[in-house]
Amino acid sequence: MFKDISFGQYYPSNSFVHKLDARTKLLLTIVFIVALFFIPSNVSNRIEQAWYGYFGYMMTFAVLLTIIILARVPIASILKSIKGVLLIIVIMAVINLFVSNQGEVLWAWRRLHITDAAIHTTIKLILRLVMLIIGASILPLTTTPVALSDGLESLLKPLKVIRVPVHDMAMILSIALRFIPTLFEETQKIIATQKARGASFDTGNIFKRAKALIPILIPLFVSSFRRADELAFAMDSRCYNATSKRTKYRVSKMGWRDALAFIFMNAYLVAVLMDRYYWVFEMDRIIFGGWLGK
Amino acid sequence: MSAIEIKNLTYTYSKKTPFEQTALKDVSFVVEEGETFGIIGETGSGKSTLIQHLNGLIRMKDGEGTVLGKDIKDKKNLKQLRFDVGMVFQYPEYQLFADTVEQDVAFGPKNMGLQKVEIDRRVRKAIELVGLNYDRFAQRSPFELSGGEKRRVAIAGVIAMEPKILVLDEPTAGLDPQGREDILALIRKLKEEVCPTIIIVTHNMDEIAKEADHIIALFKGEIVYNGTPLEVFSHEDFKEKTRLEFPTATYIANEIRKQGVDIKQVVTSEELVSELARIKEGKNV
Ligand SMILES: Nc1ncnc2c1ncn2[C@@H]1O[C@H](COP(=O)(O)OP(=O)(O)OP(=O)(O)O)[C@@H](O)[C@H]1O
Ligand SMILES: [Mg+2]
Numbered sequence: 221m222f223k224d225i226s227f228g229q230y231y232p233s234n235s236f237v238h239k240l241d242a243r244t245k246l247l248l249t250i251v252f253i254v255a256l257f258f259i260p261s262n263v264s265n266r267i268e269q270a271w272y273g274y275f276g277y278m279m280t281f282a283v284l285l286t287i288i289i290l291a292r293v294p295i296a297s298i299l300k301s302i303k304g305v306l307l308i309i310v311i312m313a314v315i316n317l318f319v320s321n322q323g324e325v326l327w328a329w330r331r332l333h334i335t336d337a338a339i340h341t342t343i344k345l346i347l348r349l350v351m352l353i354i355g356a357s358i359l360p361l362t363t364t365p366v367a368l369s370d371g372l373e374s375l376l377k378p379l380k381v382i383r384v385p386v387h388d389m390a391m392i393l394s395i396a397l398r399f400i401p402t403l404f405e406e407t408q409k410i411i412a413t414q415k416a417r418g419a420s421f422d423t424g425n426i427f428k429r430a431k432a433l434i435p436i437l438i439p440l441f442v443s444s445f446r447r448a449d450e451l452a453f454a455m456d457s458r459c460y461n462a463t464s465k466r467t468k469y470r471v472s473k474m475g476w477r478d479a480l481a482f483i484f485m486n487a488y489l490v491a492v493l494m495d496r497y498y499w500v501f502e503m504d505r506i507i508f509g510g511w512l513g514k
Numbered sequence: 515m516s517a518i519e520i521k522n523l524t525y526t527y528s529k530k531t532p533f534e535q536t537a538l539k540d541v542s543f544v545v546e547e548g549e550t551f552g553i554i555g556e557t558g559s560g561k562s563t564l565i566q567h568l569n570g571l572i573r574m575k576d577g578e579g580t581v582l583g584k585d586i587k588d589k590k591n592l593k594q595l596r597f598d599v600g601m602v603f604q605y606p607e608y609q610l611f612a613d614t615v616e617q618d619v620a621f622g623p624k625n626m627g628l629q630k631v632e633i634d635r636r637v638r639k640a641i642e643l644v645g646l647n648y649d650r651f652a653q654r655s656p657f658e659l660s661g662g663e664k665r666r667v668a669i670a671g672v673i674a675m676e677p678k679i680l681v682l683d684e685p686t687a688g689l690d691p692q693g694r695e696d697i698l699a700l701i702r703k704l705k706e707e708v709c710p711t712i713i714i715v716t717h718n719m720d721e722i723a724k725e726a727d728h729i730i731a732l733f734k735g736e737i738v739y740n741g742t743p744l745e746v747f748s749h750e751d752f753k754e755k756t757r758l759e760f761p762t763a764t765y766i767a768n769e770i771r772k773q774g775v776d777i778k779q780v781v782t783s784e785e786l787v788s789e790l791a792r793i794k795e796g797k798n799v
Contacts, residue, residue: 231532232532409603409608410609412566412571413603413606413608413609415571415596416596416601416603416672417609417621417625417672418625434611435612435621436611438611439609439611442657
């Protein structure tokens with residue numbers, strides 16, 4: 221049923237990004253994060269190069285926009301993931317704004333001061349964090365939890381050589397993921413039942429509220445153990461055995477889409493690196509130098 | 515005054531998301547006081563969604579409704595609504611949580627803010643009413659009881675609130691024939707002694723044909739039939755329109771009629787038996 225997969229952030233669609241292999245998306249998310257951290261964010265002590273790095277963020281913005289358009293997920297669901305960490309971003313930005321000593325002081329009050337360099341590093345910090353979160357949110361938005369844990373298992377397979385129980389870990393992960401919506405539904409039901417008996421969960425002080433959770437938590441634990449028992453029994457009676465070589469019901473294969481995605485994201489990574497270390501494009505200077513530099 | 519009046523109720527889950535699901539469409543009906551009211555429909559037809567509106571667990575958005583003359587949509591009535599409409603959910607045994615049967619049954623009355631003496635009186639009465647011996651069961655852990663006993667304790671937990679309307683969602687689900695018959699007998703007893711207005715949600719047509727005075731049949735969130743069991747099960751397209759089965763007695767009578775025998779419409783086995791007896795007499799004379 222539909223409501224069973226409505227947990228988490230997954231947004232069902234048939235887009236290019238949704239059709240990519242989960243492994244591709246996992247690896248490319250890492251590529252994206254690495255690339256993002258190679259974009260210069262400090263002012264490297266020379267305020268005359270304040271524009272250093274802005275081109276990298278521009279490229280990143282273009283890449284994100286392309287991905288979002290290809291993924292056909294609504295902007296609102298992406299913004300939702302930023303909302304969760306907005307406070308942290310704001311706090312970091314404010315601290316950053318006031319502690320930086322480099323550059324020319326523009327404003328000062330007692331021991332607080334803001335410099336022109338601090339403004340630039342703060343803008344870059346915000347850009348980096350927001351883009352990091354947007355980029356990382358694409359993965360869970362476009363990949364079902366089950367595909368995700370399958371992909372993870374496949375990627376971690378080499379660790380089997382050093383006796384890491386990759387398959388068991390993936391099995392535990394997928395069972396846990398599988399049961400989150402079930403437990404969620406169960407919790408809703410139990411809440412409804414206890415509410416029908418007049419329970420209220422949003423009145424009283426914190427101890428009262430914590431105590432009000434007992435009638436929910438106990439039935440939930442009881443039913444979780446019952447389910448775990450039933451599942452173990454069902455797996456046993458089907459002779460489930462984690463040690464033998466198992467095949468998969470859903471065999472995922474990489475295709476032309478994955479190849480395209482790899483080329484695209486790696487091109488982005490290379491562009492970021494070249495921009496940082498070789499100044500090949502000098503785009504920072506060309507685009508931003510005029511009005512930011514001195 | 516009718517016990518419950520619902521007008522043009524529409525409800526959609528997860529509105530404005532890709533998971534949007536219309537569970538109820540323009541549902542209107544009236545439950546009279548003292549009536550046993552049946553709600554039938556296939557899986558996913560919206561029965562549970564409908565009854566959760568009756569005590570405000572789901573807040574009504576589109577539509578109007580009153581319970582015992584009080585407006586369902588009015589937030590002030592919410593608390594009273596919870597106590598006026600006692601709700602026994604599907605598999606109620608999974609709601610048990612307390613150390614002892616007594617404490618579990620007392621949970622509802624405690625939430626009503628009653629005095630200790632009154633709580634004790636109600637708990638004792640409710641446990642006895644559902645057919646459990648108070649002295650033997652009161653101090654036992656609800657988790658060490660049998661399935662049928664757990665269900666009784668759960669029902670007692672609702673009865674102890676002395677609701678004016680009792681709603682039961684699939685009260686006989688997952689029980690053996692004897693267990694089902696016991697629960698139905700219990701419901702009849704409750705109707706007689708404490709709560710005359712009862713709403714039963716079920717998949718079992720034989721049970722509802724026998725117990726209910728009035729039935730509504732839901733299909734994909736809409737009411738397709740509304741009437742007495744005899745009226746509802748007399749519709750020839752009942753099976754197609756609801757994807758449910760006829761009661762066994764109705765099915766047999768229909769088959770006999772196909773053989774050219776003049777048999778009246780029946781819904782319960784008792785009616786079938788007396789109808790067959792009548793025909794036999796008639797033939798013999
Ligand atoms: N919490 C929920 N979120 C989203 N959709 C829901 C939710 N609960 C029920 N639904 C959907 O609403 C519809 C009606 O569900 P409901 O539980 O009312 O059916 P029902 O008639 O009680 O079924 P059953 O006989 O299986 O108990 C179904 O299509 C169901 O998938
Ligand atoms: Mg239901």
